[in-house]
Amino acid sequence: MSAVIELGPGVRAGFTQRYDGGASAAPFDTLNLGRGVGDDPDAVAENRRVAAKRLGFGHERVVWMDQVHGAQVAVATEPGTAGRVDAVVCDRSDLVLAALAADCLLVLAADAEAGVIGAAHSGRLGTQAGVAPELIAAMARLGADPARIRALLSPAICGGCYEVGARVQQEVAGSVPEAAVSTRAGTPGIDMRAAVTAQLRAADVGHIASDDRCTLESPELFSHRGGAPTGRFAGFIWRQP
Template sequence: MSSAIALGPGVSAGFTGRYDGGVSAPPFDTLNLGTGVPDDPAAVAENRRIAGARLGFDPERVVWMAQVHGADVAVADRPGVVGRVDAVVTTRTDLVLATLAADCLPILAADPEAGVIGAAHSGRLGTLRGVAAALVKGMADQGADPGRIRVALGPAICGSCYEVPAEMRDQVARTTPEGAGTTAEGTPSVDLRAAVTAQLRAAGVGHVTSDDRCTLETPDLFSHRRGAPTGRLAGFVWRS
């Protein structure tokens, strides 16, 4: 499991790995944190406890999203499921924000000076719909300054592996040209990380770091494209 990292003063973040403890049986082995797959709910609950203990927060503090590949943003004021959204922000010091993925791009963000944190899930549709920019706006609405926001992008399928039909790549190219790519085999692809980074820069974010591991190429991470059904890794951000 990635250890907790500092996402600015007083803010911690981290991404989980597939085999970092956990009790889920195949094909969700072992640290599946998603409830949207047909895993044993008791196993998922235990996995969430394990993840919180290893990263250093109480799992009862976590805010989860019912992710739907959109660009809606929720403001969280309590733990639990915040709704059918793909971005969430809060100013609360006692909440941990979570985002789930298994090829899509997890986004964690913070403006430590304003005391605002955020998390988002950006797959192909979410990227087309601008969820990263929506997250920045949602944080700004709570008092954040985009120029101070620090973002950590998590593991995702890379542009060399994410093969899509040409019309899908062209659709991305019309809104975010940086996201239109070619796979290692020369076929059309979408580069989620490049697209989202460009969207964040356009929204005024000046500090973006990235875990460049490809979920499809890394057995220690969940990948829907490599082998569905499968589990979900998580990104977490919280004020420490």
């Protein structure tokens, strides 16, 4: 299990790893936290309890999303499912926000002084649509100051590995020029970490940190490109009640 990280006074965040316990059988072994990938629902429920316990909060506090690769943001008012969105924010100390990935980039963010936290799932389409800046804007509407926000980016497939067609690269770069890179093979690629970092800087986010592991190259993480079907790891952010 990745270490719990402090994102300001009283705010904690963390990412899970593939083999940190769990009840899922291959190809979802072992700590798959994603529903809808074909895994046993009972195993997923147990995995979510295991992950919450290891990170130090109650699983009944978590807000999940039905992620759709868009840029919609929900304001969470209770645990459970926030709906078909790719970002969620709240100003409550009793909720834990979660986002899932298996190559996509997750963004966890907090303004500890305002008591506002947020989580976003930013894959290729979400990055192109601007889900990360939408997350920051939604946090600001709850009273956060972008200059005080501390953002943490998750492991994701790196630009050296994320090969796409030239047309796809051009479409994403049309929204975020920093996304366009060449892969190690010299083919068109997408660097979601560079793209989202640029978006957050343009939104005046005061501090950006990153877990730079590549999901395709790191066997302790789930990777859709590395072997679908597969499970999902999670990023969690919460305030200490």
